[in-house]
Amino acid sequence: MTLDELKSKYARLLRSAWFEHRDGWADILDAYFAVIDHILPPNGTYEVRQIKEKMGTLRIYDSVSGAASEIGKVIEDARELAEARSLYTCEHCGQPGILRNPSGLLHDNMRRACALRRPDGGAARSACRSLYRRERGQKLAPI
Template sequence: MDTSALKSKYPRLVYDPYFECKEGWAGLLDDFLSVVDRVLPADREFRLLQVKEKMGGLRIYYSAVPSEAAEEIRNAERRAEMRSEHICETCGKRGRMSNRDGYWFVACEEHRVDDNGRVAIPSEGFTRYGTPSGGWQRYDFDLDTLVPCDPPEGY
């Protein structure tokens, strides 16, 4: 991922982190960093350490944050990570969690096919759940929010 735009837009937040994801998630990172930039006190330091794809979704790792900003930053992180499971990592269009030969990733229709013509199989009913102190939640892409829900079956 080319991080130069994020470095220019958020110079106090983005130094030289390790990025292991594609351009399609740049908008998610921009949304996350805009929250951090807004809620982080000007005299406090923040360091984005690593951004990567893991098990098909975005993962954001960063330094400790001050307690007065921690909840909003954590919520922005959770939203970006859960939203990534519906956004094609390659182009940023709406996509589905898919599997090709055991590798999970999010792809739109166009990017489900690799250069060798192998097609990834979209997952049916994929849902990631969160367990914040307030109870179980799932991400609803259409509402763009976390909504209360029952625990997954068998939990």
């Protein structure tokens, strides 16, 4: 799923939303918005302020009004789960991965050590790196 498909699928929730990250986290957001779409009452209002990558993980800044506090708690739990799942998911390809350099100033959110590996260990990782290289116009250090 792409981010554009996500916006179409959840048009009522994502009227004015934009995404500041790559398509790899779209499935995580799909699961998150499915919870909101299911639990939000017809008179409830959901507003996305920002969805972005920060410090190598997904951040969702949103608010809910016109709903019971229990619903707000369910949405908060779903948000925390989505953000936690992003730590182990490549932002570019959506496959399992690990965050490189989590303690440095520069966070490698494309997961150069992406766990999408064939037995030879390099083909899928190379594809993810090539995507990153094309988008950023940068050279990457060897893994």
